[in-house]
Amino acid sequence: MELRHLRYFLAVAEERQFTRAAARLHMQQPPLSQQIQELEQELGFALFLRQPRGVELTAPGEAFAEHARGALRMLEQGVTHARRVAQGRVGRVRIALTSSAAFHPLAPAAIRNFRERYPDIAIELSEINAAEIIEMMLQGRVDVAILRKPIGTPAELRFELLAQERMLLVLPLGHALVGKRAISMDALVDEPFIFVRRPGAPGMYADFIRACEARGYTPRVVDEVPRMVTAINLVAAGGGITLVPASMQRYQQESVRYCRIVGDEAFRAPLHLVTRSTTESPAAARFRTTVLTFRNGKGVERR
Known part of the structure; x- marks a missing residue:
């Protein structure tokens, strides 16, 4: 029959x-x-x-x-x-963000815009570090990601700039440098730095470290942590100072101070949309198109 x-x-x-x-x-x-x-x-x-x-x-x-x-x-x-x-109007899209990317207003706004436009596409959201995101995307366990600046860009993945913003120093309350309009690089020679572990955010501090080395010193790193929010919490507890994208200055405002660096135009924190170059699901392709259109409507943000 x-x-x-x-x-x-x-x-x-x-x-x-x-x-x-x-x-x-x-x-x-x-x-x-x-x-x-x-x-x-x-x-x-x-x-x-x-x-x-x-x-x-x-x-x-x-x-x-x-x-x-x-x-x-x-x-x-x-x-x-x-x-x-x-057509990418029904299905599921698995999205991963780094913690610092989640703080940038463009990331939640773009995801909310997509959810409103395509309510029949289920969104699975996870927050992990950049190295884990890249690995999971290569394994096909994540469809799209929003992250900062990876040190490697595998050919299987496509990286598209969504926004850029300046990096800010994070100092504990009472620090001697608090109150300065902008802090010079030379004033940071002996400061104890807390960085996100290199595998987790490998490209975030490269420009800053090179700038320090050009001035004859290497930043004194006293601790490495898995996420930027952890670094800010340690700064609040007096464990050192750190460097974060400007959009994170909404966090722990009562316990730390965010300060500009002299010549900070050299230290930029990009925000990237990452998708697979091939084997992209229709829902993931729809998400990419929607986010890029949303980004273009908002303009590439430079803080």
């Missing part, structure tokens, strides 16, 4: 006549009669009572028609759903 048999049968059942059903199906009447006879032979019972001026459904024919209509209706629904999946 094939789907065409169901369509032929229902056309005859609704028209109550082979000639009209054949015209509706754009075929000749004899082949249609033959197809119905073959269907009846396969089912093992008569579907129609043949009469001089048409046909009537038998009792089993009535029962079969109900289920045939349901089967075709489910098929149509399945086709419609699959088409929406192919």
Whole structure:
């Protein structure tokens, strides 16, 4: 039994006549009669009572028609759903963010915009460090990501700039440098720095470290932590100082002070959208297009 048999049968059942059903199906009447006879032979019972001026459904024919209509209706629904999946309007997108990326207002705003535009796409959101994100994307466990500045850009992944902002020093309350409009690099020679571990945020501090080395010293790193919020918490506890993107200055404002560095235009924290170059799901492709369009509407932010 094939789907065409169901369509032929229902056309005859609704028209109550082979000639009209054949015209509706754009075929000749004899082949249609033959197809119905073959269907009846396969089912093992008569579907129609043949009469001089048409046909009537038998009792089993009535029962079969109900289920045939349901089967075709489910098929149509399945086709419609699959088409929406192919168009990226239904499905699932797995999004990963680094903690510092999550603080940038563009990230939650873009995700919220996507959710409002495509409510039938489920969003799975996770917050992990950049190294884990890259690994999970290469393994196919994450569809898209928003992160800062990875040290490596595998060919399998596509990195697109969403925004840039300056980096700020984070100092504990009472620090001798608090209150200065901008702090010089030379004033940081003996300061104890807390950085996010290099595998977790490998590219974030590269420009700053190179700038220190150009001045004849290497930053004294006293601690390395998995996330920037942890670094800020340690600064608040008096464990040292750190450097973070400007959008994070909303965090721990009562316990730390955020300060600019002289010449801070050299220290920029980019925000990237990361997607797979190939094997991209329709929902992930839709997310990428939506976020880039949203970014263009907002402009690339430079704080």
